[in-house]
Amino acid sequence: MSLDLTRVRFARAGRLIIDDVDCTVPAGALSALVGPNGAGKSTLLHLIAAIERTDGGAIDFDGASLAALRRRDRARIVAVAEQQSDTELDLSVHDVVMLGRTPHLGALAGPSPADRVIVRGSLTATGVGDLEERRFSSLSGGERQRVVLARALAQQPGLLLADEPTNHLDIRAQLSALALLAELARGGITVLAALHDLGHAAAYADHVIVLAAGRVVAAGRPSEVLAPELIQRVYGVRAAVLAHPLTGRPLLAFADTSDASPPSPAATLPSEGNRSAV
Numbered sequence: 001m002s003l004d005l006t007r008v009r010f011a012r013a014g015r016l017i018i019d020d021v022d023c024t025v026p027a028g029a030l031s032a033l034v035g036p037n038g039a040g041k042s043t044l045l046h047l048i049a050a051i052e053r054t055d056g057g058a059i060d061f062d063g064a065s066l067a068a069l070r071r072r073d074r075a076r077i078v079a080v081a082e083q084q085s086d087t088e089l090d091l092s093v094h095d096v097v098m099l100g101r102t103p104h105l106g107a108l109a110g111p112s113p114a115d116r117v118i119v120r121g122s123l124t125a126t127g128v129g130d131l132e133e134r135r136f137s138s139l140s141g142g143e144r145q146r147v148v149l150a151r152a153l154a155q156q157p158g159l160l161l162a163d164e165p166t167n168h169l170d171i172r173a174q175l176s177a178l179a180l181l182a183e184l185a186r187g188g189i190t191v192l193a194a195l196h197d198l199g200h201a202a203a204y205a206d207h208v209i210v211l212a213a214g215r216v217v218a219a220g221r222p223s224e225v226l227a228p229e230l231i232q233r234v235y236g237v238r239a240a241v242l243a244h245p246l247t248g249r250p251l252l253a254f255a256d257t258s259d260a261s262p263p264s265p266a267a268t269l270p271s272e273g274n275r276s277a278v
């Protein structure tokens, strides 16, 4: 089930923050949403999740408007994994992740044993099964990040939106989180993750959407999109694309424009290999 955005617009304080965005997030793929600070990545995720209302355009998942759904129906389809507000701080980790089951529970019904199994499985999948009884407020930033992803998994969505899912994570946890998102995508979930690290996008994403100043400036396979010219144009840094010695996937190397050393001769893209490392 693909996500299709057509001429999506969003303005705040008299400024267009999302400016006629057209793009498709393909089904069963891990798509990376990349772009400089302030490009509009988080805003776009919020518009897709209908946390914010668009000022124009259409956002359809599997051919149906997400904004037109009732909140509960939408929550059965779309999950958002992002840094949480303070409202969850007083809950246990178990209860935070159980919130992901809310759209699936009957009107007056509490969680069933099956819901508890799903919660436990989600915590295990994100590597925090041993934290279930802890207060969310007592967790480190990286632990919270993984619990937030577990909550989104527990929702069993068709569309998973993740805002900086590797934030706060150590390198091993970063790779695990990305591999998990790629695996979920292969399992049929449409995944759109806002990523700052272009290396992660190159190494793990099937599809990359580049946002700059609220506009989509490129979209496609990482090997097509993450080219030195585009990175120079969008981020203002020099880049070389190498072949990862362990995986064969694209490996990006950067230098700021003041660095006088010559550009790498290896500025061609390698073929895509496995995704076990960046």
Ligand SMILES: Nc1ncnc2c1ncn2[C@@H]1O[C@H](COP(=O)(O)OP(=O)(O)OP(=O)(O)O)[C@@H](O)[C@H]1O
Pocket: 012, 013, 017, 035, 036, 037, 038, 039, 040, 041, 042, 043, 044
């Ligand atoms: N409510 C608002 N009122 C005014 N401006 C806003 C509002 N929300 C977002 N913006 C502005 O919209 C732009 C896009 O913000 P957004 O957080 O979506 O960017 P981002 O790509 O996620 O950035 P970052 O990589 O820094 O997290 C920024 O310039 C931000 O200041």
